[in-house]
Every structure is written in structure tokens, then in C-alpha cells.
Amino acid sequence: MSRIRGIVAKVKKEIVDSGKKKNEPDTTREKDDVEKEEVMELLHKLPKLAEKFEVHRKIGEGTFSSVFLGSLRQESGLPDSKKRWYAIKHLVPTTHPTRVAHELRCLREIGGKNHVIGVDLCLRNFDSVVFIMPYIPHRKFTEYVGEMDTDELRQYMRALMTALRHVHSFGVIHRDVKPSNFLYNRDKRLYALVDFGLAQHTSSDAQPPPAHQSLKRPREHGSPLPCAKRVALDLTMRTRKQNQPPVLPPAHYNPAAARAPCACSGVAGVCDECAAWAPRRANRAGTQGFRPPEVLFKYTDQTTAVDMWAAGVVLASVLTGRYPFFRASDDLDALREIAVLLGSQAMHRTAAALGCRLLTSISGPGLCLRKLAARLCDARAPAPLPRRAPLPDDVCCDCRLPRAMCICRDPSTMDNETFPNRSYAGFPDSAFALAYRLLEPEPQARITAAEALKHPFLASR
Numbered sequence: 001m002s003r004i005r006g007i008v009a010k011v012k013k014e015i016v017d018s019g020k021k022k023n024e025p026d027t028t029r030e031k032d033d034v035e036k037e038e039v040m041e042l043l044h045k046l047p048k049l050a051e052k053f054e055v056h057r058k059i060g061e062g063t064f065s066s067v068f069l070g071s072l073r074q075e076s077g078l079p080d081s082k083k084r085w086y087a088i089k090h091l092v093p094t095t096h097p098t099r100v101a102h103e104l105r106c107l108r109e110i111g112g113k114n115h116v117i118g119v120d121l122c123l124r125n126f127d128s129v130v131f132i133m134p135y136i137p138h139r140k141f142t143e144y145v146g147e148m149d150t151d152e153l154r155q156y157m158r159a160l161m162t163a164l165r166h167v168h169s170f171g172v173i174h175r176d177v178k179p180s181n182f183l184y185n186r187d188k189r190l191y192a193l194v195d196f197g198l199a200q201h202t203s204s205d206a207q208p209p210p211a212h213q214s215l216k217r218p219r220e221h222g223s224p225l226p227c228a229k230r231v232a233l234d235l236t237m238r239t240r241k242q243n244q245p246p247v248l249p250p251a252h253y254n255p256a257a258a259r260a261p262c263a264c265s266g267v268a269g270v271c272d273e274c275a276a277w278a279p280r281r282a283n284r285a286g287t288q289g290f291r292p293p294e295v296l297f298k299y300t301d302q303t304t305a306v307d308m309w310a311a312g313v314v315l316a317s318v319l320t321g322r323y324p325f326f327r328a329s330d331d332l333d334a335l336r337e338i339a340v341l342l343g344s345q346a347m348h349r350t351a352a353a354l355g356c357r358l359l360t361s362i363s364g365p366g367l368c369l370r371k372l373a374a375r376l377c378d379a380r381a382p383a384p385l386p387r388r389a390p391l392p393d394d395v396c397c398d399c400r401l402p403r404a405m406c407i408c409r410d411p412s413t414m415d416n417e418t419f420p421n422r423s424y425a426g427f428p429d430s431a432f433a434l435a436y437r438l439l440e441p442e443p444q445a446r447i448t449a450a451e452a453l454k455h456p457f458l459a460s461r
Contacts, residue, residue, distance in 0.1 A: 039068065042090055045128040053132070055088060064197050065091045069135060085135040086120070091197075093127040099197065100129055106172060106196040107131065114166035115159045115191040117183075136192050141179030144186060146321040150427055153318055156184065157434075158458045159191040160311055165449035167193070168304040173200045175285050177310035179323070198285040202303055289313065289326040293338060293347070293441045296331045299354045305443035308452070312438025319427055319435060320373045342366045342441055343409065350441040364408075367399065369415070370432045371407040373425035418456055430457035 035058045043050040053070040060067035068088040075083050091100060104122055112118030121132040148156065160182055167174055174181075175198040183192040264271040282298040284291070292309030294302055317323040328334035335358075339347040343366030351358035396406040409415065415436040422429040434457045437447040452458060 038066070042068065042088075042128075042130075046123055046125050046130060048123050048125065049088070049130060053086065053088065059087070062195070064095055065089050070132070087133045087135040089131040089133065091129045091131075095129070103196045103199065104131065106170075106199050107133070110167055110170050110172065110196075115163040115193055116166055117192045117194045133194075134192075136183045136185055136190055138183040138185050141184075141317075142323055144184075145179075145318055145323045148318055150431070152186075153315075153427065153431065154458060154460075155189065156191070156318075157311070157315060158453065160193070160314070161449045161452045161458060163191070163193040164304075164307050164311065165453065168307070168449055171202045172196075173202060173302070173304050174198075174307050175200055175283075176287055176290075177307045177314070178287050178290050179314055179317075182314075200283060200285070286310070288328060288330075288334065289324045291331075291334060292443065293335070293350050294354055294443045296335050296338075297351060297354045297356045299356075299443075303443060304448070305446040308438050308446050308449065309443075311449075311452075312435055315431070315435045315438060316369065319369065319425065319431060320376050321425075322376060338441065340364065340367065341369070342439065343411075346441050353442050353444070365411055366409045367407050368409040369435055370424040370429070373427070373432070375405065375407055377425040420456075428457065430455070430460070433457070 038058060039055045043055060049055070052073060054073055054076060055068050055070045057069055058066060059069045066089075068090065070086045070088045071083045072086075104119065107117070107119040110116055117133055117136075119131050119133050123130050123132070160177075163182070164174070164177070174193070174196065176195055177193075181193065181195045183194060184190070262271060262274055264274055280298045280300065282295070282300045283302060284295055284298065286295060286306070290310040290313050292306055295306060313325050317325045326334060326337050328337050335347065339360065344360055344363040346366065347360075348358055394403055395401065396403055396408060399407050401407060415433070418433040419429045424432060434447075434452065434455050437455070438452070440446040447455070
């Protein structure tokens with residue numbers, strides 16, 4: 001009977017697989033039909049856009065917008081090589097008006113030079129808003145991340161630093177620096193920093209404009225307080241803290257004040273006094289994998305160093321030939337990955353500098369980015385031993401590789417020091433030294449865009 005069931009299941013699987021193959025062209029056709037419907041809907045919402053532009057197809061989509069390829073109707077008779085092409089960015093209808101105005105202001109005041117995209121036209125009809133910008137043909141970062149040589153990488157990073165220096169000179173944090181937002185045309189060596197939807201002014205004391213309009217109803221009188229969920233977790237220390245005097249809040253809520261450590265410090269729980277304090281609120285906008293430690297620690301005084309960390313992640317991706325470089329799905333995993341790369345002591349030092357307290361179950365010296373890049377480029381390199389496997393004497397207890405191939409960093413050496421006659425994975429040592437300056441966990445010590453352009457790797461010709 002079991003054999004018959006197995007044969008029946010196999011036949012059903014073959015039928016399903018054959019059905020999928022038959023439906024593949026239909027799926028492609030359905031996708032094209034959906035894009036055509038989106039184009040028609042866009043032209044219907046913005047009649048002025050339909051009068052001046054021909055919208056050809058959809059070329060990109062994000063959380064807050066969709067991008068279409070367009071050209072002028074008056075140039076419809078010209079060959080494609082002589083047409084002027086535009087990227088038409090359609091913002092989602094729920095985007096907050098303040099956010100739209102802020103992004104438009106950044107494009108008008110900052111864009112148009114120094115490898116920063118500008119805006120040619122903005123159209124609005126009711127809740128539909130589009131930005132019309134020059135279109136730069138480009139390839140995906142994954143297609144050339146492992147193909148760039150030293151000269152191309154130097155020009156790429158120099159253009160990115162030039163764009164960030166220009167943006168930061170206006171007191172603006174881009175907050176979403178990543179390869180998909182730094183367009184690169186390899187044939188013509190054209191660059192453009194795009195998408196200022198999450199940009200923020202450093203000099204403003206007010207909170208940045210919200211990404212979306214709030215559609216929630218106001219909280220009714222008598223409804224639970226915002227901290228109700230925290231209380232419902234029952235992580236308090238009532239049973240242990242009976243008949244004890246009240247304890248001052250932990251120091252990380254106010255770094256300027258020197259207060260005694262709380263009794264719940266280092267314990268898997270939250271005492272009543274700490275539960276009564278409002279949680280730290282900070283801007284956490286950005287893409288996972290490119291957020292620096294100060295964003296993950298919810299540090300309120302964030303600066304343009306946020307963009308420099310993201311640029312360092314881009315540089316590390318090219319040096320190692322791996323993208324994405326960090327693959328964390330949440331903030332805790334992101335902190336763990338950074339600690340694995342830079343070392344637990346560096347993260348403890350950074351947490352203290354940002355007025356936070358970091359608890360870790362394990363510690364490590366971190367990885368050497370130079371050795372890591374060289375090992376990833378060597379296809380014959382052995383894999384590390386599993387965590388629970390017994391370790392021989394000639395195997396490193398941290399990276400679990402033979403000591404001759406250990407990729408752990410040496411605490412006695414300076415990571416950001418340049419050795420002119422050395423190279424790793426086909427790149428000069430100065431490129432790795434710059435990567436360490438950009439991936440400095442403390443934002444106050446991180447290199448700026450103007451300083452990066454004077455670094456030996458970018459200053460040399």
C-alpha cells in the first residue's frame with residue numbers, strides 16, 4: 001500500500017510541475033499586464049503627465065515609491081539614442097506631505113551636481129505626486145561587485161565620497177546610502193546619488209517628518225497606556241525587590257547624569273522603576289545591513305557619520321566580493337554581526353560612549369578584514385569546523401580555522417594603518433585601511449567624507 005501511495009504522489013508531482021512549466025509564459029504575460037495597468041493608472045491620476053510624457057515601463061519599486069521610465073512626447077519621432085530619458089518617481093499616496101516637501105527641497109537645493117541627482121519637474125494632482133529626474137542607465141550592483149579592480153573601485157568610492165561631502169555640506173543626512181541608491185553607469189563612468197526620501201537635517205531639533213500619514217484613530221480616554229505591553233510581559237522584579245528602597249533609573253537613560261546602576265542590570269527582567277521610564281526614541285530610518293551602531297543603539301544625537309558607515313559597508317562588499325555584507329534580519333542580529341567583525345570589546349566601548357549598556361554571552365577579538373577578503377577569494381580554503389566539534393591544538397578557538405589560516409584580528413596591530421607594499425585579494429592595503437576608518441563603531445571617531453577624499457587610497461592617482 002505504501003508503494004502505491006508513493007507512485008501516486010510522484011505522478012501528482014509530475015503533473016503539478018508540468019502545469020507550472022505551461023503557466024510560465026502566462027505568468028510573464030500577467031506581469032506585463034500588471035505593469036501596463038500601473039502605467040495606465042498613473043497617467044489617469046496625473047493628466048498633465050500624460051500630456052507631456054510617454055511612460056514606457058516600470059523600472060523600479062521601493063517601500064515608498066515606484067519608478068517608471070519616460071520620455072518627452074515631442075521627441076517621440078526621434079530614435080531612442082537621441083531621446084532624453086527620464087526617471088519618473090511616483091510616491092505612494094500615504095506619504096506624508098511634509099516628507100514630500102522635504103525630499104523635493106533636498107533635490108532642488110542639493111541635486112544637479114557633484115554626482116547628486118537633481119529634479120527637472122514635479123507634478124501633483126490630489127494625492128498623486130511624481131518627481132521627474134534624469135535617467136541614468138545602470139546595472140545592478142550584484143552584477144559587478146566581484147568584477148571591480150583597484151582603479152574602478154577608487155573612482156567609484158571617490159565619486160561616492162564627493163556626493164556625500166556635497167550633501168553633508170548642507171547639513172543633511174541621506175540615511176539610506178546603499179548600492180541601489182548610488183547609480184553607476186560602467187560604460188560612461190557616470191554616478192548619481194538618488195532617493196532622499198529618508199533625508200534628515202542635522203541642525204533641526206525637531207523630529208524628522210514622518211514617512212507616512214498616520215491613519216490610526218486617536219487613543220480614547222481610559223485606554224491602556226503605551227507601556228501596557230511591557231507590563232504585561234511580567235518581567236518585573238517584584239518578588240525579589242520586596243521591602244527594598246526605590247532604585248534610581250539606569251544611567252543609559254541620561255548619559256550626562258552619573259547615577260547608580262539599577263538592581264535589574266544584567267538580569268533578564270525589568271524592575272518597576274525602569275518600567276516607568278519612557279523608552280529611548282531615536283530615528284531608525286534606513287536599510288537593514290547598512291545601519292551603524294548608533295542607530296541600532298537608538299542614539300538620539302545622530303550625525304552625518306550614519307552615511308559614512310553605510311559607505312564603509314559598500315566598500316567592504318567590494319573588497320570581499322560578498323553582497324550583502326551584513327545579512328541580519330533585526331537589530332540584535334545586526335549588533336551581533338558587527339561584534340563578530342569588529343570584536344566584542346569595540347562594541348562594549350561604543351555602547352558606553354553612546355550611553356548604553358551591552359550584554360553579550362560570548363566575546364571575541366573580531367575578524368581581520370584583510371585576511372577575510374583573501375580567504376573568500378581563495379576557493380581552496382577549508383571551511384571552519386562546526387561549533388560543537390572538538391578542536392585540535394592547531395585550530396583557532398575563535399574562527400575555528402587552522403592557525404596558519406586564522407582570520408582573527410591581531411589586537412596588537414592598528415587596523416587603519418596603511419602598509420604601502422602590501423595587497424590582499426587584488427586590492428592595496430590602503431583600501432582596507434579606509435574601510436576600517438569608515439567602519440569605526442564610534443561615530444565621533446569615524447572619518448568624514450572630506451577626510452576620506454584625502455585618504456591615501458582615494459588621493460592617489
